Amino acid sequence: xxxxxxxxxxxxxxxxxxxxxxxxxxxxxxxxxxxxxxxxxxxxxxxxxxxxxxxxxxxxxxxxxxxxxxxxxxxxxxxxxxxxxxxxxxxxxxxxxxxxxxxxxxxxxxxxxxxxxxxxxxxxxxxxxxxxxxxxxxxxxxxxxxxxxxxxxxxxxxxxxxxxxxxxxxxxxxxxxxxxxxxxxxxxxxxxxxxxxxxxxxxxxxxxxxxxxxxxxxxxxxxxxxxxxxxxxxxxxxxxxxxxxxxxxxxxxxxxxxxxxxxxxxxxxxxxxxxxxxxxxxxxxxxxxxxxxxxxxxxxxxxxxxxxxxxxxxxxxxxxxxxxxxxxxxxxxxxxxxxxxxx
Amino acid sequence: xxxxxxxxxxxxxxxxxxxxxxxxxxxxxxxxxxxxxxxxxxxxxxxxxxxxxxxxxxxxxxxxxxxxxxxxxxxxxxxxxxxxxxxxxxxxxxxxxxxxxxxxxxxxxxxxxxxxxxxxxxxxxxxxxxxxxxxxxxxxxxxxxxxxxxxxxxxxxxxxxxxxxxxxxxxxxxxxxxxxxxxxxxxxxxxxxxxxxxxxxxxxxxxxxxxxxxxxxxxxxxxxxxxxxxxxxxxxxxxxxxxxxxxxxxxxxxxxxxxxxxxxxxxxxxxxxxxxxxxxxxxxxxxxxxxxxxxxxxxxxxxxxxxxxxxxxxxxxxxxxxxxxxxxxxxxxxxxxxxxxxxxxxxxxxxxxxxxxxxxxxxxxxxxxxxxxxxxxxxxxxxxxxxxxxxxxxxxxxxxxxxxxxxxxxxxxxxxxxxxxxxxxxxxxxxxxxxxxxxx
Numbered sequence: 001x002x003x004x005x006x007x008x009x010x011x012x013x014x015x016x017x018x019x020x021x022x023x024x025x026x027x028x029x030x031x032x033x034x035x036x037x038x039x040x041x042x043x044x045x046x047x048x049x050x051x052x053x054x055x056x057x058x059x060x061x062x063x064x065x066x067x068x069x070x071x072x073x074x075x076x077x078x079x080x081x082x083x084x085x086x087x088x089x090x091x092x093x094x095x096x097x098x099x100x101x102x103x104x105x106x107x108x109x110x111x112x113x114x115x116x117x118x119x120x121x122x123x124x125x126x127x128x129x130x131x132x133x134x135x136x137x138x139x140x141x142x143x144x145x146x147x148x149x150x151x152x153x154x155x156x157x158x159x160x161x162x163x164x165x166x167x168x169x170x171x172x173x174x175x176x177x178x179x180x181x182x183x184x185x186x187x188x189x190x191x192x193x194x195x196x197x198x199x200x201x202x203x204x205x206x207x208x209x210x211x212x213x214x215x216x217x218x219x220x221x222x223x224x225x226x227x228x229x230x231x232x233x234x235x236x237x238x239x240x241x242x243x244x245x246x247x248x249x250x251x252x253x254x255x256x257x258x259x260x261x262x263x264x265x266x267x268x269x270x271x272x273x274x275x276x277x278x279x280x281x282x283x284x285x286x287x288x289x290x291x292x293x294x295x296x297x298x299x300x301x302x303x304x305x306x307x308x309x310x311x312x313x314x315x316x317x318x319x320x321x322x323x324x325x326x327x328x329x330x331x332x333x334x335x336x337x338x339x340x341x342x343x
Numbered sequence: 344x345x346x347x348x349x350x351x352x353x354x355x356x357x358x359x360x361x362x363x364x365x366x367x368x369x370x371x372x373x374x375x376x377x378x379x380x381x382x383x384x385x386x387x388x389x390x391x392x393x394x395x396x397x398x399x400x401x402x403x404x405x406x407x408x409x410x411x412x413x414x415x416x417x418x419x420x421x422x423x424x425x426x427x428x429x430x431x432x433x434x435x436x437x438x439x440x441x442x443x444x445x446x447x448x449x450x451x452x453x454x455x456x457x458x459x460x461x462x463x464x465x466x467x468x469x470x471x472x473x474x475x476x477x478x479x480x481x482x483x484x485x486x487x488x489x490x491x492x493x494x495x496x497x498x499x500x501x502x503x504x505x506x507x508x509x510x511x512x513x514x515x516x517x518x519x520x521x522x523x524x525x526x527x528x529x530x531x532x533x534x535x536x537x538x539x540x541x542x543x544x545x546x547x548x549x550x551x552x553x554x555x556x557x558x559x560x561x562x563x564x565x566x567x568x569x570x571x572x573x574x575x576x577x578x579x580x581x582x583x584x585x586x587x588x589x590x591x592x593x594x595x596x597x598x599x600x601x602x603x604x605x606x607x608x609x610x611x612x613x614x615x616x617x618x619x620x621x622x623x624x625x626x627x628x629x630x631x632x633x634x635x636x637x638x639x640x641x642x643x644x645x646x647x648x649x650x651x652x653x654x655x656x657x658x659x660x661x662x663x664x665x666x667x668x669x670x671x672x673x674x675x676x677x678x679x680x681x682x683x684x685x686x687x688x689x690x691x692x693x694x695x696x697x698x699x700x701x702x703x704x705x706x707x708x709x710x711x712x713x714x715x716x717x718x719x720x721x722x723x724x725x726x727x728x729x730x731x732x733x734x735x736x737x738x739x740x741x742x743x744x745x746x747x748x749x750x751x752x753x754x755x756x757x758x759x760x761x762x763x764x765x766x767x768x769x770x771x772x773x774x775x776x777x778x779x780x781x782x783x
Binding site: 001002003004005006009010011012013014015016030033034035036037038039040041042043044045049050054056057058059060061062063064066067078079081082085086096097098100101102127128129131322341 | 482724
């Protein structure tokens with residue numbers, strides 16, 4: 001039945017993706033919710049929250065009367081009060097279902113905050129309905145025009161990596177591995193867009209690498225504004241040798257975000273798989289989509305595709321396996337934090 | 344990059360100053376409705392109760408054999424992944440994920456009965472009840488979920504009960520954790536009451552097995568003591584409507600008790616969880632008067648007094664920080680431990696006017712104790728290392744003071760009465776002795 005999920009829990013929502021991009025940039029991030037959404041972001045979708053590296057992520061603490069009466073002025077007062085103690089470079093408002101339903105005017109809120117505090121205020125109008133990659137894309141779209149400073153000098157050997165937030169990672173050390181790969185290729189500086197300076201100086205990058213479809217629009221923006229070339233590329237760990245051996249001659253299904261799925265599919269094909277199919281729940285970019293890629297929307301879509309023996313091997317987050325009681329092949333866990341909330 | 348701060352001090356106020364201001368002038372920094380809410384890692388259970396402890400989702404599944412359909416945008420069910428994986432609830436949660444069209448047109452209301460029927464049919468055993476968990480979206484849409492539940496029940500042939508995960512109403516008249524308790528008992532139907540039967544209301548887990556409340560109630564002639572968490576099946580749950588009276592052990596059960604009195608004619612008596620031995624004794628004496636039956640608690644009282652004296656002799660002067668994320672009222676616990684010889688340096692907890700009954704006494708014993716709000720944005724600056732303590736109680740306090748001895752005191756099994764005091768003091772002793780062994 002459309003909308004009914006019996007085996008899987010929902011994936012990381014758009015507001016978590018937005019908050020992941022905004023994390024640690026030196027701004028005040030206000031999740032415009034009643035409390036639960038911010039709790040889920042910090043407690044579940046943001047592993048950096050427990051790392052000791054603090055970030056000013058707050059809940060607006062909306063209450064029923066705020067929603068009924070539209071007390072935007074109260075929210076502005078709360079934000080301004082917080083800004084009295086946190087030396088913020090900007091304020092970012094992140095949407096949730098509550099402002100989506102009551103039709104909050106984020107533009108007006110930003111204008112009021114910006115005028116009062118004299119710092120940029122931006123809004124990421126997420127709704128809690130989309131997936132994390134929608135929120136990531138919206139956050140890049142909101143941040144880059146505001147923070148990126150006019151730059152004319154490109155630094156040779158300086159590479160930017162867009163999309164490398166924990167939600168997209170398969171392991172906690174994947175960012176380190178990614179940097180090692182690029183350093184090994186001769187890039188002197190690898191910029192992960194995890195601090196404000198990276199955005200301010202984005203025009204200095206010689207090249208940007210895009211590891212998530214959610215970051216592609218951001219890379220295009222930087223190309224149009226600064227002429228920075230970009231490359232969509234998987235920079236995670238290669239497929240282990242034993243898995244390569246296991247897929248030879250087999251029918252293989254890869255389910256992941258598109259950049260990772262494409263890379264895995266290519267590795268599997270090179271390892272001699274008889275058939276390789278990709279599928280995914282998240283954003284697809286027509287420029288890098290694999291022929292025959294299956295876009296999943298409902299849990300039923302997943303069951304129809306994989307809850308059978310049409311494939312011998314499935315590569316994907318182990319969490320998906322919960323819905324596959326009729327699949328008898330080999331399931332290889334390729335963690336995706338945005339799916340299972342664990343590495 | 345680290346945040347830059349204009350100020351370097353988190354907001355704190357001493358108990359003495361708080362009492363001087365009075366309960367009608369609580370500083371705004373301590374009132375969560377007056378400021379942005381900081382999601383301190385220490386206090387996540389406040390904003391994400393589904394991830395820790397009992398939130399509406401987990402609480403809503405307290406009825407034996409029940410399952411839950413959560414209806415909301417995907418974000419509302421996100422942390423249920425961890426609840427399912429770690430809490431053993433994996434096959435009891437279902438989701439109806441709302442899309443934009445559902446929200447705009449309300450079409451999901453037509454589909455819920457069908458969804459419930461599909462879920463019930465897909466299970467090997469019929470559930471005892473299906474809980475429909477609503478979220479902020481339906482709160483704002485003004486959905487009549489009672490009606491939807493009745494329709495769903497008629498389609499699937501199983502009781503269907505709505506419960507409300509409306510964080511928007513957290514500080515309202517019926518906060519989510521109050522209303523979910525009401526919902527849990529809403530299936531009980533009036534039946535003849537048994538004079539010697541009592542319900543314990545308040546918790547989603549049972550009281551500790553060695554709690555003296557059980558034998559004390561038996562002293563008064565009670566034969567049957569019923570708790571939701573000890574019901575092994577739906578029939579035992581339904582038998583709770585036979586109780587002669589309810590003992591309300593947690594303030595968030597007031598609405599459930601009121602509803603049971605109105606619908607089932609079951610009156611209630613309130614008992615408070617306390618850690619002051621003398622007050623526990625007084626409370627039992629008051630219960631004795633209300634029930635018109637003698638209560639002999641001297642043996643437990645004496646044992647508790649002896650343990651308190653031993654603790655005082657051994658640990659007097661130990662510095663303590665008490666958090667709000669534990670099984671007790673932080674202010675009452677601070678008062679009790681101060682009376683037992685501990686030095687309470689800091690408290691991190693929500694504050695309500697009701698807490699001043701403890702604060703007034705605490706101000707006489709320990710006026711310099713500082714009160715912080717976990718939720719204040721200024722807690723970004725809090726560094727426990729700059730004012731260390733020997734012992735923390737509560738997970739939040741432990742987060743702030745990494746090197747102290749820790750007593751999380753947040754187990755599902757609920758401490759109560761003298762037994763609760765003894766358990767707490769035993770855990771404190773163990774934690775401090777362990778820390779001593781480690782040479783810290």
